[in-house]
Amino acid sequence: LSTLVLAEHEGGSINAPSVSAVEAAKSLSDDNSVSILLAGSGPSLREAAEHAASCHPYISQVLMADSDKLTYPLAEPWARLVHLVQQRGSYSHIVTASGSFGKNILPRAAALLDVSPITDVIEISGSHKFVRPIYAGNALCTVRYTGSDPCMLSIRSTSFPVAPISDNARSDAAPISQVDLSTFGEDAIGKSRYIKLSSQNSERPDLGNARVVITGGRALKSAENFKMIEKLAEKLGAAVGATRAAVDAGFVPNDLQVGQTGKIVAPELYMAFGVSGAIQHLAGMRDSKVIVAVNKDADAPIFQVADYGLVGDLFEVIPELLEKLPEKK
Amino acid sequence: MKIMVAIKRVIDYAVKIRVKPDKTGVETTNVKMSMNPFCEIALEEALRIRESGLASEVIAVSMGPQQCVDTLRTGLAMGADRGIHVDTRDTLFPLSVAKLLRALIDVEKPQLLILGKQAIDDDCNQTGQMLAGLLNWPQGTFASKVVLDKQKQIVTVDREVDGGLETLCLDLPAIITTDLRLNQPRYATLPNIMKAKSKVIKKFTPEELNVKIKSDLEIVQVNEPPKRKAGVIVSSVDELVDKLKNEARVI
Numbered sequence: 001l002s003t004l005v006l007a008e009h010e011g012g013s014i015n016a017p018s019v020s021a022v023e024a025a026k027s028l029s030d031d032n033s034v035s036i037l038l039a040g041s042g043p044s045l046r047e048a049a050e051h052a053a054s055c056h057p058y059i060s061q062v063l064m065a066d067s068d069k070l071t072y073p074l075a076e077p078w079a080r081l082v083h084l085v086q087q088r089g090s091y092s093h094i095v096t097a098s099g100s101f102g103k104n105i106l107p108r109a110a111a112l113l114d115v116s117p118i119t120d121v122i123e124i125s126g127s128h129k130f131v132r133p134i135y136a137g138n139a140l141c142t143v144r145y146t147g148s149d150p151c152m153l154s155i156r157s158t159s160f161p162v163a164p165i166s167d168n169a170r171s172d173a174a175p176i177s178q179v180d181l182s183t184f185g186e187d188a189i190g191k192s193r194y195i196k197l198s199s200q201n202s203e204r205p206d207l208g209n210a211r212v213v214i215t216g217g218r219a220l221k222s223a224e225n226f227k228m229i230e231k232l233a234e235k236l237g238a239a240v241g242a243t244r245a246a247v248d249a250g251f252v253p254n255d256l257q258v259g260q261t262g263k264i265v266a267p268e269l270y271m272a273f274g275v276s277g278a279i280q281h282l283a284g285m286r287d288s289k290v291i292v293a294v295n296k297d298a299d300a301p302i303f304q305v306a307d308y309g310l311v312g313d314l315f316e317v318i319p320e321l322l323e324k325l326p327e328k329k
Numbered sequence: 330m331k332i333m334v335a336i337k338r339v340i341d342y343a344v345k346i347r348v349k350p351d352k353t354g355v356e357t358t359n360v361k362m363s364m365n366p367f368c369e370i371a372l373e374e375a376l377r378i379r380e381s382g383l384a385s386e387v388i389a390v391s392m393g394p395q396q397c398v399d400t401l402r403t404g405l406a407m408g409a410d411r412g413i414h415v416d417t418r419d420t421l422f423p424l425s426v427a428k429l430l431r432a433l434i435d436v437e438k439p440q441l442l443i444l445g446k447q448a449i450d451d452d453c454n455q456t457g458q459m460l461a462g463l464l465n466w467p468q469g470t471f472a473s474k475v476v477l478d479k480q481k482q483i484v485t486v487d488r489e490v491d492g493g494l495e496t497l498c499l500d501l502p503a504i505i506t507t508d509l510r511l512n513q514p515r516y517a518t519l520p521n522i523m524k525a526k527s528k529v530i531k532k533f534t535p536e537e538l539n540v541k542i543k544s545d546l547e548i549v550q551v552n553e554p555p556k557r558k559a560g561v562i563v564s565s566v567d568e569l570v571d572k573l574k575n576e577a578r579v580i
Contacts, residue, residue, distance in 0.1 A: 075468050100471060100488075100489070103454050104470050107423070107458035111459035111463050112462050116424045116546050117455060119455060133452065133554070134451050134551070135449070135452070139348050139554065141548060142548075142551070143548055144549050191500040192469075193497065195497060197493060198496070199493035236580065248510070253493070255491065255492060303562070307561070308562075308563055309560060309562045309563065310563050310564075326574070
């Protein structure tokens with residue numbers, strides 16, 4: 001087998017979900033050569049390629065596509081790039097993490113290659129057999145890919161955790177080569193233009209990769225009250241999450257939403273305050289190792305998945321926790 | 330300008346699904362079926378664009394067995410002008426749906442196609458992107474805001490991405506897929522439900538559209554997800570802190 005991993009990078013390094021995609025590629029077969037594809041422009045791309053070359057012992061080659069057309073993650077040029085690289089490399093598999101980046105690009109690239117991609121893979125049970133959640137995680141579907149190469153997958157990064165590797169784990173960095181873009185089609189490129197990204201910069205750890213996540217629901221009642229959640233998160237060095245109800249009520253921005261239509265998280269500790277536990281929310285956090293739920297309503301469905309439940313008023317519980325929880329290590 | 334909207338018939342979002350005992354799929358007999366919520370949002374957006382005077386016609390398309398006509402009628406009652414039903418009993422994966430939609434676009438020549446970002450049954454999140462690739466059109470996926478400029482023939486889309494909101498500008502014709510926050514779909518009123526009965530639904534078969542249904546995926550098995558072990562209810566914050574520290578050892 002030979003696998004192409006489509007990676008996302010930011011600030012000179014590839015992101016953690018992309019490393020999970022390499023981890024997933026590793027479980028396709030023992031005999032698998034993994035190339036990782038990075039695209040962008042300028043010095044941060046070169047830096048990210050160097051990071052990629054030494055981030056995982058399984059990577060045998062780094063492909064770097066440097067072009068102004070690839071500065072922003074627009075689906076049109078990126079899908080074209082994947083198509084081009086596949087035609088040259090004839091990979092048996094193409095894997096990417098199923099974040100908004102991969103979900104935007106992979107199906108488009110698959111259509112150009114006339115194959116059916118498989119979204120949100122959570123388990124690899126053979127080179128062409130995969131498990132993925134359907135119905136918001138209320139059922140798990142095992143699918144077999146019977147089409148021609150490449151078999152294209154987006155994987156849930158929380159299902160393919162990467163063992164911590166120090167930066168020096170590989171003594172030899174994988175070779176980096178430039179993708180020849182002289183035949184890069186122009187057709188669809190330019191029909192879409194990047195305007196801006198309004199991001200919520202934060203000092204807190206990233207929601208998708210945090211060890212501890214503290215989530216607030218509608219019961220917080222206001223953006224002002226939601227600051228209690230943030231305070232608690234600060235104390236534990238945790239990321240802040242929210243339910244769709246809390247986001248829709250305007251307490252916090254949408255990038256904090258945990259659930260089927262938001263982020264999928266699987267931290268060591270997940271603490272939910274005033275969260276009822278709608279199935280769409282549970283789909284986004286049910287793989288957390290330890291789940292704590294605090295809710296006034298003893299019948300809230302969240303208690304059915306919680307390891308530790310506390311029936312009580314969060315406006316009393318949170319201040320008490322702030323007092324009694326130890327400071328983060 | 331015409332807008333085409335793809336709508337899918339799925340198990341109603343409020344139904345608790347049951348996996349069939351033989352593990353071949355999910356029980357659908359005697360289960361309430363409805364329009365996929367993301368498709369409702371797509372249709373609502375198309376209707377709002379038409380109502381603002383920027384489009385002349387909204388065409389709703391659905392694919393699958395005869396019952397899809399019911400879903401199309403719901404779309405017509407919401408306000409779509411006419412419907413197209415691609416009649417097939419074959420299992421349709423997103424690639425086939427995208428090819429059928431491409432064939433219909435050749436017939437109807439819409440300037441904008443709006444789809445839900447995913448269906449709540451298979452959760453694939455693929456069709457819009459695949460169609461955009463096949464047509465070589467620009468795509469604005471996971472849209473939470475759509476602003477159409479008819480004069481300049483562009484559409485500005487705010488997209489919900491992992492890091493926040495991304496704004497893109499697309500040349501028409503374009504593909505948009507909708508996220509939940511784009512709008513609040515309307516309910517069909519009784520007079521409109523009556524009116525919808527006389528609206529036209531045209532029927533096509535995949536053969537008439539010259540599309541071969543490709544099947545490169547096989548559903549091996551559908552299972553219930555593993556249940557989480559029932560936990561304990563603690564009685565106080567002190568007990569909770571103690572458990573987290575000494576039993577779970579996570580703080």
